[in-house]
Structure formats: structure tokens, C-alpha cells
């Protein structure tokens with residue numbers, strides 16, 4: 185059972201949303217930021233919403249969590265993760281990052297040399313056991329902590345133990361099932377689903393998730 189989760193880049197909507205769900209599940213959460221004050225303010229907000237154990241600080245403070253989740257914008261990965269590598273070491277690092285930008289109001293995937301944001305994180309943190317997960321969960325729905333979510337989180341990793349630990353973490357979110365999505369290199373497909381969901385959300389004026397049927 186995971187005791188604490190650090191969230192690097194945790195002051196944005198996605199980081200706070202995941203923090204809220206894990207805090208509700210009884211896990212201690214550390215929200216990281218480039219500014220300790222912003223980290224503390226986000227933690228106070230999530231603690232108020234959930235009644236959970238939430239601390240805030242710098243991204244280095246978040247890197248001290250037992251498991252580290254990355255909710256940075258894709259463009260911030262290189263500068264932010266290098267200085268955290270020594271603290272993170274061989275821990276489980278979960279990427280929720282989607283390398284997507286908006287062009288003319290439409291989502292566009294950014295070409296990533298490593299194949300996916302998750303694989304780029306592995307290149308930046310070569311000792312870490314990197315996992316791709318949570319890329320398709322909308323921040324808005326995550327923050328609505330009094331309602332369960334319905335759907336699946338596809339989890340991709342090369343390290344079996346890290347994969348299973350992250351499937352278990354996903355299962356802590358009410359209504360969510362973690363599904364083994366295969367190797368870390370498959371994260372590129374999961375990341376791209378988010379661009380599709382953004383388009384579907386626009387057409388249907390709602391927030392959608394994915395569910396895998398047949399297993």
C-alpha cells in the first residue's frame with residue numbers, strides 16, 4: 185500500500201484533481217510547484233475540499249513522495265525533471281502528461297522524439313521506473329470529489345511491479361479500474377486519446393472518459 189504520493193507540477197487543475205482523489209482515498213499527498221507558496225496554497229485548497237492529508241511545497245518536496253506523479257505541461261519536463269533526478273532515483277514515476285497544444289482552438293499532438301511524453305520522462309530520469317497513466321482523466325471531473333468517476337485508466341509500463349502498483353493506485357479512485365495497456369511505448373496511443381476526447385467533448389458539450397470493454 186502506497187503511503188505518500190508527490191505530484192510534480194501539482195498546482196494545475198490535473199495535479200489538484202488527482203491530489204483530491206488520492207487524498208480522499210486516505211493517501212498522504214505532497215503538491216509540488218516551482219514556488220513553495222503556490223504549492224502550499226494548492227494543498228490548502230485540496231485539503232479543504234477533501235479533508236485529507238495534503239501538504240504543499242516545491243517540486244523537490246514532491247519528489248520525496250514514495251510514488252511521484254508528473255502533471256507538468258509537456259514543455260516544462262526538461263527543465264524541471266533534471267534537478268529532481270537524484271531525489272527520485274529508482275522510484276515509481278507516473279506520467280499523466282499529454283504532449284498536446286491548441287492550434288486555432290483545436291488540439292494538436294506535439295511530435296515527441298522519444299515517442300511519448302512518458303518515454304521522454306524515462307530518458308530524463310533513467311533510474312526511475314516510469315509508468316504512463318491518468319492521461320485521459322479530466323481535471324474537472326477529478327475535482328468533483330463527491331461524485332465517483334466511471335471508466336478505465338490505461339496503464340503502460342515496462343516494469344511489472346510499477347505497472348501493478350499503478351493499476352492499484354488507479355483503483356483507489358472511486359469508479360475507476362486500472363487496465364494493463366502494455367509496454368511504456370504504448371503510452372503514445374493513450375496520450376493521443378486525450379486529443380480525441382477533447383474533440384468529442386466539444387461536439388457533445390461534456391467531459392468524456394474511456395472504458396475498455398471485453399475484459
Ligand SMILES: NC(=O)c1ccc[n+]([C@@H]2O[C@H](COP(=O)([O-])OP(=O)(O)OC[C@H]3O[C@@H](n4cnc5c(N)ncnc54)[C@H](OP(=O)(O)O)[C@@H]3O)[C@@H](O)[C@H]2O)c1
Nearest residue numbers: 193195196197198217218255256257260281282319322323
Ligand atoms: N487539465 C486536464 O484536464 C488534463 C487532463 C489529462 C491530462 N492532463 C495533462 O496533465 C498535465 C497538467 O495539466 P494542467 O492542465 O494541470 O496543466 P497546467 O495547469 O498548465 O500546469 C500544471 C502546473 O505546472 C507548472 N508549470 C507550468 N509551466 C511550467 C514550466 N514551463 N515549467 C515547470 N512547471 C510549469 C505550474 O505550476 P507552478 O507555477 O506552481 O510551478 C502549473 O500549475 C499536462 O501535461 C496535461 O496535458 C491535463
